[in-house]
Structure formats: structure tokens, C-alpha cells
Amino acid sequence: MHHFAVNRQGQLCCEDFPLREIARRTGTPVYVYSHATLAHHFKVFDDAFAAIPHIVCYSMKANSNGSVIRTFTNLGGGVDIVSGGELARALSAGAKPKKIVYSGVGKKVWEIEEALRRGILMFNVESREELETIDAVAGRMRKRAPVSIRVNPDVDPKTHPYISTGLKKNKFGIHIRQAMKDYEWAARRRHIEVVGVDCHIGSQLTDLSPFLDAAGRVRRLVDQLLAKGMPIRLVDVGGGLGIRYNDELPPHPKEYANAVVNAFRGLDVTLVLEPGRVLVGNAGVLVTEVLYTKPIPSPDGKGRKYFFIVDAAMNDLARPSLYGSYHAILPVGKCPRGRVTADVVGPICESGDFLAKDRTLPPYKAGDLLAVMSAGAYGFSMSSNYNSRPRAAEVMVSGDRCEVVRERETARDVSRGERTASFLAAKRPARK
Numbered sequence: 001m002h003h004f005a006v007n008r009q010g011q012l013c014c015e016d017f018p019l020r021e022i023a024r025r026t027g028t029p030v031y032v033y034s035h036a037t038l039a040h041h042f043k044v045f046d047d048a049f050a051a052i053p054h055i056v057c058y059s060m061k062a063n064s065n066g067s068v069i070r071t072f073t074n075l076g077g078g079v080d081i082v083s084g085g086e087l088a089r090a091l092s093a094g095a096k097p098k099k100i101v102y103s104g105v106g107k108k109v110w111e112i113e114e115a116l117r118r119g120i121l122m123f124n125v126e127s128r129e130e131l132e133t134i135d136a137v138a139g140r141m142r143k144r145a146p147v148s149i150r151v152n153p154d155v156d157p158k159t160h161p162y163i164s165t166g167l168k169k170n171k172f173g174i175h176i177r178q179a180m181k182d183y184e185w186a187a188r189r190r191h192i193e194v195v196g197v198d199c200h201i202g203s204q205l206t207d208l209s210p211f212l213d214a215a216g217r218v219r220r221l222v223d224q225l226l227a228k229g230m231p232i233r234l235v236d237v238g239g240g241l242g243i244r245y246n247d248e249l250p251p252h253p254k255e256y257a258n259a260v261v262n263a264f265r266g267l268d269v270t271l272v273l274e275p276g277r278v279l280v281g282n283a284g285v286l287v288t289e290v291l292y293t294k295p296i297p298s299p300d301g302k303g304r305k306y307f308f309i310v311d312a313a314m315n316d317l318a319r320p321s322l323y324g325s326y327h328a329i330l331p332v333g334k335c336p337r338g339r340v341t342a343d344v345v346g347p348i349c350e351s352g353d354f355l356a357k358d359r360t361l362p363p364y365k366a367g368d369l370l371a372v373m374s375a376g377a378y379g380f381s382m383s384s385n386y387n388s389r390p391r392a393a394e395v396m397v398s399g400d401r402c403e404v405v406r407e408r409e410t411a412r413d414v415s416r417g418e419r420t421a422s423f424l425a426a427k428r429p430a431r432k
């Protein structure tokens, strides 16, 4: 469900606001987020777990814009962070420290200190050495660090290999059969408080069975830990629920929730959920303008194919280049008649710079505006300045209101912090 639709004038709108008008005001490329869609997704997800104590901790790496995070914190959401930078942004977007969980394989000492100082809900710890570091840092600060071990359940999430995280060959977590030893070790540390178990197996999962497998394995571990007297009160099942980009049929949050709730039935614990993509993915689009079109002979030699060269590129939306992902592409205004085969490509100097490949599309012309759909997750947050391109503006719409929630970068922003080395700066006349 999302609030992007064509109005009676044939204009694609975000809620009640035409995308063309946003492009006119802010220029392109521009990310546009629908507040109503974000809020709806959060409520549906949150309500799905109503039967059991739970905290929905939005996985903010999917989209780290402060207004997006605040949409969820205003609705009572917590945040799943993976860095000290995310901690700072989560707090400034209104996240309560007691609703922040901190995941990631490479937490640095300053990041652990900051999280302890703020008093977060828990650290999801991914190795024995990280446990040792957290114990030492908490000791120096005379604190006890609340800890879950992120277990690696060794299940295949059947998603793209780059976003599979729950196989034993992945860098994530501690193998579930190894975890008991580490729990017993952690429980003896003075500055560690064992509070829970954590697991996250991957992203864009469109099938329930890997979640069920993982949940079953985690449940057995929780039972064993409780039997040993460990005070497990939080069970974090991670994120990863997929969305529809093209023809996927991911489970509804309700089905997912029922399966998870069922797996942990009868336990006196609070569930922690870390949804990212499912909350934001379909709530955002990337609006881009066609700069040029270029026909080439089609590979079979029988016809023509086109390049639609647009002003958004892989630095703005990396997913197609990185994972070969599909994003639907819709016209923002009236749709030209006819159909051609085309690649939608950006200005970046790499053949891997494309937003869509071999699509059947209307014969767009220079100046047409296109909406790259379902770009709310892992869109802006993965964007970069490659080719010294300023990062796009971000806009949030609520009803007929539209506000810039992040300014477009300028050429100055792109080189901010850079200096010329002193041995290059002095201009001496060259000696003969």
C-alpha cells in the first residue's frame, strides 16, 4: 500500500501533491517520501504484534532522514542502529535511548562509550572479542552493558547474496551452537548484563520459511538459556521482511507477525522487531528528468533500442547497479503513446550505471519526468558523491503539504573538508 497515484489531470502525485510541482520547486533528482504511507506502514506492523509485548525498532540504515525517523518515533517506535553516527541521528530525531538497539559487527570503543553514556536498551553483540571490549569499556565507565548475542542460525534466507546474513559463512553473529559457551562466559562478567537473544538473517525476504526456521532455532536457545537461569527478557528477531518491487509476493506483516508470535508463545519476554525496508521502501520515489535519448541498433540487429539518459544515477540509487534490483519506472506527467525497449541510465562514467535495463517503456523525450518507484529504502541512505555529484534533495509530503527535509547538496558540500597538500600549494617558478 502506498499513496502515489495518478490524479484526474493525469499527474502522478504523492498524496495530494503533484510530483511535477515538487520537481519544479526543488529540481531533480529528488527523493519524495509520503508521510501517510510511512505512518500507515508503521501502524500496520506495530498492530500486527499487538498480542505480545514488543518494541518496533526501525532499522534506520534503510532511510536515515531525520523526518522519516521522527515519523516513527512520534508513533512510539524505537530505532535499530549500526553506528555511532546513527546513534546521534536517532537521538536528534527523538528516539528514546531505552528504545535503541545497537547491532553491527564492528563497533568501535568510542561508539560503545557513547551508547553506554546514553543508556541504550541493548547491544547486539556479534563476537567474543566484542563481548570482551564491551565488558572492558563498561568497566572503565563503572556501568553494566545490557547485552544480547546475535546468533547466526545458519539458515538460507534465499535472497540476494549481498543481503544474506544468517548463513554460517556470513560475517554476522555467533554460530548458534557456539552461543551457549559465550552466554555462559558473558554471564560471569561483572560489567555485562545478559538481557536477550538476537537474530537477523537477511533482507528482502519474500518467503516465511527462513524466518520460521530461524525463529524455531532461536526459541530452542532461549529455552536452554532460561533453563540455565539466564534472565532473558528480550528476544530480537531482526528485520528483513521483503516488499513488492515487481512481481514478488512477500508475506503480509500480519502473517509474519503471527508466525513470530507463535514461535515465542508462552515466554515472558518482550519481542524486539527491526523492520527497515518494509516500513519505508514503498513510501518513497526518486524523481528524475530525461536529459537525452539515444537510439542504438538492438542486440539482435532487427530493431532499435534506446538509452534514456536521466539526471539520477547509481550514486543516487545504487540498488540496480549493486544487486541488479528492479524498480518500476512511471511517467510523472501524461504518458507518451507507444512502446520501445530502453535502458534508463545515469550520467556516471560506468556501464554499471543504470536504473533499469531492457524495459518496455513509452518513448520518452528529453524534459520528461520519471518516477523511480519503491526507492524509499536503501536509496538516499546508500547514495554517494561519486563523480563529484551533489547528493539529491529529499522532500516529505503530508496531504497537500510538501517540505524539503534535506537540501540538495552544492558543489561546495561535495569538497567540504578537503585541503590542498601544503607541498602542492606553493607555486614556485619551474627551474630550467
Ligand SMILES: *Cc1c(COP(=O)(O)O)cnc(C)c1O
Binding pocket: 059, 061, 062, 080, 082, 103, 104, 200, 202, 203, 204, 238, 239, 240, 241, 274, 275, 276, 277, 278, 377
Ligand atoms: C539491515 C538490518 C535490518 C533491517 O533490514 P530490512 O531488510 O531493511 O528490514 C535489521 N536488523 C539488522 C541487524 C540489520 O543489519
